[in-house]
Amino acid sequence: MSIETVEVVNPGLQTTVQAWPGRLGLRAFGHAASGPMDHVCFRAANALAGNQPGVPALEVPMLDLSVAMLQDTQVAVTGPEGVRLLRNDVEVPMWQTLDVQVGDVLTTVSTSGPGFRVYLAVAGGFDVPEVLGSAATSLVSGIGGVEGRALGRGDVLRSHGRARIGRRRLPEAMRPRFTTDWEIEVIQGPHGQPDFLTADDWETLTSTVWRVDLNSDRIGTRLHPHRFAWARPDGGVWGGHPSNLLDTSYPAGGVLANGDVLTILGADSNTSGGFAVVATVPRCGLWKVGQMRPGRDQLRFREVSYDEARALNARVDFSIDPARMIGNA
Known part of the structure; x- marks a missing residue:
């Protein structure tokens, strides 16, 4: 009841x-x-x-x-x-x-x-x-x-x-520790280099300080525009911009390249569409995306391997395990 x-x-x-x-x-x-x-x-x-x-x-x-x-x-x-x-x-x-x-x-x-x-x-x-x-x-x-x-x-x-x-x-x-300057873990792809981004593009993505746009919400966290070089001149039959592709599924936490604007897909995001997903934020980093204040905060991406992401996921789970909690009188 x-x-x-x-x-x-x-x-x-x-x-x-x-x-x-x-x-x-x-x-x-x-x-x-x-x-x-x-x-x-x-x-x-x-x-x-x-x-x-x-x-x-x-x-x-x-x-x-x-x-x-x-x-x-x-x-x-x-x-x-x-x-x-x-x-x-x-x-x-x-x-x-x-x-x-x-x-x-x-x-x-x-x-x-x-x-x-x-x-x-x-x-x-x-x-x-x-x-x-x-x-x-x-x-x-x-x-x-x-x-x-x-x-x-x-x-x-x-x-x-x-x-x-x-x-x-x-x-x-x-x-968890809160800041206005975040480091967000990412795994490259599914649409990374060499087919979509160049090596220099990926270096730019992981070294740039990205600003969180005011128009960010549970659907997506938009970042300031940036024009990558791209590994191809256009999207071919899929569109004029190199980020265009045939409609495909989007992973949770995907970093979507909608033309020259990157968007980290949020909890209520689209699940498919016609833009490249150049990187993916693993679970260990998604909580930080949820705490970014639109119009103020900034971030850097840090590339991690799949195995490192799994280890970081486990560390996050460990930190909030009820066994870590202390009784109060």
């Missing part, structure tokens, strides 16, 4: 219910996985609330969210260090289990510091219906979460009941 748990007082900019890892196995049918843009903070919030890592929780872009508690329960909020979490206008810690009571109002207060998204989990997870195998909200498809949309003022969310756990926190040394 589920219980009314949270009422939205101030929904912020585009707060959604997400679930990890989202809708897997449906890219061939045109459905991106959706789910959290920063899977590390999302999974950590759930672990701190005593949940399995993938149950539904809230993703809050960097604009203040305020919710009223409708039952006694436990919550956890994770995200950038500079964000302030208030309970009834009194600051309380993030990155740990928090006991709350009926009538408490929780508010996230954003700052100008690093990072862009905050995650709020409640004990038992939010009770929203699964659509195509996941409760994750897809704003593009209009499915999942609460009617496939961002939360609005007055929305009431229910949660599954669960016995209280001993309070826990994630040590600062294990938490």
Whole structure:
């Protein structure tokens, strides 16, 4: 049985219910996985609330969210260090289990510091219906979460009941580090050199400081324009620009070359199209893409091998394992 748990007082900019890892196995049918843009903070919030890592929780872009508690329960909020979490206008810690009571109002207060998204989990997870195998909200498809949309003022969310756990926190040394100048891991291809990019192009891609465009969202993180030399003069029968090709599938985290503009494909991105994917961000780097602030942050790409990416993925998983968490009195 589920219980009314949270009422939205101030929904912020585009707060959604997400679930990890989202809708897997449906890219061939045109459905991106959706789910959290920063899977590390999302999974950590759930672990701190005593949940399995993938149950539904809230993703809050960097604009203040305020919710009223409708039952006694436990919550956890994770995200950038500079964000302030208030309970009834009194600051309380993030990155740990928090006991709350009926009538408490929780508010996230954003700052100008690093990072862009905050995650709020409640004990038992939010009770929203699964659509195509996941409760994750897809704003593009209009499915999942609460009617496939961002939360609005007055929305009431229910949660599954669960016995209280001993309070826990994630040590600062294990938490992700936020910055305005990011290093993002990439694996070359599937449309890399020598067929699409030249060796100099790849060197440029991995040495340039790229600016994150203001027009970035859950669909894609756009970077400033750059004209590569390309290994071919045009796209042949597929189009005039060398980045053009016959429609093909896009990998999650692909770095898409739409003409002279690179875009890192996000959680709600297209799953196929007619542009080259010159590199792919592995899971260990995707959480960082989810924390880049549009119009301000910048990044460098760092090439890694497939085996190195797998090792880095495992390191990320290790850092937010519940076994790494410390009990609080």
